[in-house]
Amino acid sequence: MFEISEKKKLAQDVYSVWVEAPKIAAHAQPGQFVIVIAEEDGERIPLTIVDKAEDKIRLIFQVVGKSTKKMATFENRDSFAHVVGPLGNPSEIEYYGTVLLIGGGIGVAPILPILKALKEKGNRVISIMGARTADLLILEDEFSQFSDKLIVTTDDGSKGIKGLVTDGMKKVVSDGEKIDKAWAIGPVIMMKFATKTAQELGFPIIVSLNPIMVDGTGMCGGCRVTVGDSVKFACVDGPEFEGELVGWDELLKRLGQYKVEEKESLEEKKK
Ligand code: FES
Structure with a gap:
């Protein structure tokens, strides 16, 4: 149970794994998460379910402490001690019109299932991916595949707009887009300022x-x-x-x- 497959390094200290968890995969919906425990008595780490297949779920994590450092050493066929879920309430996926999806850093990963589901509902989807530098950007291929428009921002200007995701938000609106609803996921400070910018620009925003x-x-x-x-x-x-x-x-x-x-x-x- 909870065996790992298709482990991939996406960027420095960021990994994607598929984990065998048929019961969770059967019920998981966009916006929900699991709590993983790498080894018995280890810390409990909440991770969004980024994708699912028949009997497995995809998780993406960043090494930030002792337990995630341990998880990074796992190879294919290793197993998590426990995976609990799906937890939390699913995202409210409806037809809104034009939606703006904003992911900062590792927050790009939990945005992906919401983006896909909103697109499937027929929304026009504009995405903003932000990272400190170009080599820390993850999931760019998936984002361009499912987005009607994709904006990349980097703090140092090594790719896309030089600036923060809030600069991307302002650009979207100054380009004439009318946003009906937005989601922002990323560091708390980023979500705080994305919310402030959304309020100034006049559209509702959901944060995770x-x-x-x-x-x-x-x-x-x-x-x-x-x-x-x-x-x-x-x-x-x-x-x-x-x-x-x-x-x-x-x-x-x-x-x-x-x-x-x-x-x-x-x-x-x-x-
Ligand atoms: Fe304990 Fe939410 S994790 S109350």
Whole structure:
């Protein structure tokens, strides 16, 4: 069970794997995720289900800490100790008209299944992929295959527009596109500013939050976020929320609290 196949390195420290998980594959819908545990007693890592086939699911992860570093050493035929899911609510896939899909960094991966599903519903799909540099861009072929228009932005200008995804958003609108709905997934700071830009440009935006998760069932409170006037749990109430309702600054502060522990844990693993 949970055997890995077709492991591929997509960019520095970013890997794609297919994982045998027939029950999850049978029920997974765009926007949903799994929690993987690489080894018994290992950390629980939430990962979006990027694609599925009859008996397997595709996951994409970036090495950011001890457990993902372990996962990067897995080869084809190795197995995860546990994969739990599908978790979370599916994306609301409907016909909206023209939709804008914005993925930043590794956030491009969870955007892909939403992009494909919106396209299948007949939407005109415009995508923006952002990365720090050209060699960190992932899934460009898939994005150009399913998008009616694709914009690439890089911080250093090594590919596409030199700038941030928010510059791409402004360009789309100044080119005359009327956006009916948008999705943004990526680093929290990126989603915060994508939301601000969408508000200025006048269209609604959905974001997918992936804070620290432990149980994935609404019991531990680890993934708590403030949305509007209420406290929500990203694992059971989300992971998608309306961007303008998210308490971004509180979320950024909470995520910052774990940075030191994460670095220490990675250093420990190197010894
Ligand atoms: Fe524990 Fe969401 S992961 S409440």
